[in-house]
Amino acid sequence: MNDFYSVLTQSIIDRGLRSARDREATYSQARTAMIRRLWSYDPPLTEDEIDARIGQFDLAVDEIESNVVEIFERMPDPEDEPQASAPPPPPPPVVGGYDQATDYAPAFDPGPAETDAYDDGIDGADGYSHPEEPVRPPPPRYEREERNPRERSSLVDLLSTLDVRSMAVEAALNADPDEPEEEPPPAVEPPQDEPPQDEPVMETRALLPVPMNDRRELASYSHSYEEEAVLVEPPPRRAARPAPRPRAPAPQHRPPPPVKTRKRVKPQRQTKPPPREQAPRRAAEPRARQKAPIAGRQLAILIGVVGVLAVALIAVTAYILLPGRSDQPAVATTPATPAVAASSPAGDLPPLTNGTIHRFVLFDGSDPTLFDSDPSNPVRFDGSTARIATSPASAGARAMIGPGLAARLGGHTVNVIVVARIAKENGAANLRFALQSGLAVSYWKTARLTSDFAPISLTWRVPTLRTDPTGDTIIIEPGIPGDGTGTEIKAIVVDVLD
Structure with missing residues (x-):
C-alpha cells in the first residue's frame, strides 16, 4: 500500500x-x-x-x-512564472558568398520622401480633396501560432x-496487498529477419482515460488533433470471389427392369369345396352357440344380485323406521311390573303421561348403582331415596341409561319424569336436569323444589343416529354449582309417547 x-x-x-x-x-x-x-x-x-x-x-x-x-x-x-522570450531572429542568409543585407544595400541616401498631395491639403488631379483612409491594424495571431514548438x-x-x-x-x-509481487516476464528479442508485409501497418496511440482539469483544458488548445489521437480506418479487405460450388451430376436415366410375366394357369373345376374353408365355419358355429347360454347366465346372476340388495335395503329401512314394535308385549310386561311390585307401592311412581306406549322405570328407590358421580361428591342412599348434592369439584350426578334401552328410545318422543324434593340437610331450592344422547343434549328443565316429593317432567325427541355406544344419560344438577346444597330423588321413569 x-x-x-x-x-x-x-x-x-x-x-x-x-x-x-x-x-x-x-x-x-x-x-x-x-x-x-x-x-x-x-x-x-x-x-x-x-x-x-x-x-x-x-x-x-x-x-x-x-x-x-x-x-x-x-x-x-x-501564472507568476516568467514567459520564455522569443528567440532572436536568425541572421540573413548568405548565398554564394554574398551577404544579402550588405551586398544589395543602396549606394546613396534617398533622402526624405516627397510629401503627398493629401498631406498638404492640395486637391488631386480631379480638383477635389479626398479624406485620408484609416490604417487597419494587422489581424491578431492566435495563441496556438505564437506558442513555441518546445512548449x-x-x-x-x-x-x-x-x-x-x-x-x-x-x-x-x-492489486491485492497480500499477493507477492510478480516478476516482469523476460524480454523477448525480436526476430532478425522479418518477412515483408503486403499491407502497411499504421501505428496508433491508445487513448487513455485522463481526467479533465484546468491543465488538461489548456493542453487541449496547445496542440492539434493529430497529436491527441490518430483514428485509423482498417484497410479494406480484398473482395475475394467465392469459389464456385460443384454442381451435382445430372440424373442418369436408367431403363426400367424387365417385367417378368407369369404364365396364366387355367383353374380346374372342383366339385367339392376345399376343406380349409369349411373348417373355420364349422368351428365358429359351436362358439356362437356357447355365447348364448353364457350371456343368459350372466343376466340371471345380475338380476338375482339386484333383488337381494333390494330386499336387504327394505329390511334395513324397516328396522330403522319401526324399532321395537314387534316386542311390545315383552317390553311392556317385563321391566315395569316387577319394578312396581317388588319394592314400591303403586303410589310411589308418578301417573302415566297421556299417550304413553311404553314406560321404563330407571330408579324406584331400590338400586342406587344407577347413578354415576365424582368420588369427591358421592351419591348417598338411605334405603328409599338417593341424595344428590353439588360441590366445587362436581355440579351433580348422572343417571345411566344402558345401550339396549338407548337403542329402543332412538327416534321416539319420550317424557322423562324425576320425582324429587328438598334435602333435609342443606337442601337446594331448585333443580335442573337434561337428557343426553351421544353428542346431542336436550334443553334444561328447571323447577323449584318443595319439602314434599313432586314430579318434574321433560319431553324431548331422541335422535335416531347414535354416536355413543355406551348409552344415554340423565344429567341432574341441584341448586347452585359449588354451594354444597342437595336434593333427594325418589323415582325416575321414561314414558315413550310414539
Whole structure:
C-alpha cells in the first residue's frame, strides 16, 4: 500500500491539483475503488478487517493532503512564472558568398520622401480633396501560432506522463496487498529477419482515460488533433470471389427392369369345396352357440344380485323406521311390573303421561348403582331415596341409561319424569336436569323444589343416529354449582309417547 500512496501523491503533484475540491474528488474515487476491491477478495474479508483498512486509507489520505499542501506552497504559481522570450531572429542568409543585407544595400541616401498631395491639403488631379483612409491594424495571431514548438512538445509529454500515472494508480488499486509481487516476464528479442508485409501497418496511440482539469483544458488548445489521437480506418479487405460450388451430376436415366410375366394357369373345376374353408365355419358355429347360454347366465346372476340388495335395503329401512314394535308385549310386561311390585307401592311412581306406549322405570328407590358421580361428591342412599348434592369439584350426578334401552328410545318422543324434593340437610331450592344422547343434549328443565316429593317432567325427541355406544344419560344438577346444597330423588321413569 505504500507504493499506492506514493503513486497517488506523485499523481496529484504532476496533475497540479491545487484546488482542494479537485483533490477531494480524487480521494473519493480512490476510496471507492479500494472499497470495491476489499469486498471482492476471495476468501472474503470480515467487516472489521474492511473497516480497519478503510480507516488506514483515511489516515493516509490526511497525511497525503498535508504533504501535498506543503509542496504546492513551496512551488511557484504557474501564472507568476516568467514567459520564455522569443528567440532572436536568425541572421540573413548568405548565398554564394554574398551577404544579402550588405551586398544589395543602396549606394546613396534617398533622402526624405516627397510629401503627398493629401498631406498638404492640395486637391488631386480631379480638383477635389479626398479624406485620408484609416490604417487597419494587422489581424491578431492566435495563441496556438505564437506558442513555441518546445512548449507544445512539453505539454504532450505531460499528458502522456499523466496517462501513465493514471494507469499506475488504477493498477495499485486493483492489486491485492497480500499477493507477492510478480516478476516482469523476460524480454523477448525480436526476430532478425522479418518477412515483408503486403499491407502497411499504421501505428496508433491508445487513448487513455485522463481526467479533465484546468491543465488538461489548456493542453487541449496547445496542440492539434493529430497529436491527441490518430483514428485509423482498417484497410479494406480484398473482395475475394467465392469459389464456385460443384454442381451435382445430372440424373442418369436408367431403363426400367424387365417385367417378368407369369404364365396364366387355367383353374380346374372342383366339385367339392376345399376343406380349409369349411373348417373355420364349422368351428365358429359351436362358439356362437356357447355365447348364448353364457350371456343368459350372466343376466340371471345380475338380476338375482339386484333383488337381494333390494330386499336387504327394505329390511334395513324397516328396522330403522319401526324399532321395537314387534316386542311390545315383552317390553311392556317385563321391566315395569316387577319394578312396581317388588319394592314400591303403586303410589310411589308418578301417573302415566297421556299417550304413553311404553314406560321404563330407571330408579324406584331400590338400586342406587344407577347413578354415576365424582368420588369427591358421592351419591348417598338411605334405603328409599338417593341424595344428590353439588360441590366445587362436581355440579351433580348422572343417571345411566344402558345401550339396549338407548337403542329402543332412538327416534321416539319420550317424557322423562324425576320425582324429587328438598334435602333435609342443606337442601337446594331448585333443580335442573337434561337428557343426553351421544353428542346431542336436550334443553334444561328447571323447577323449584318443595319439602314434599313432586314430579318434574321433560319431553324431548331422541335422535335416531347414535354416536355413543355406551348409552344415554340423565344429567341432574341441584341448586347452585359449588354451594354444597342437595336434593333427594325418589323415582325416575321414561314414558315413550310414539
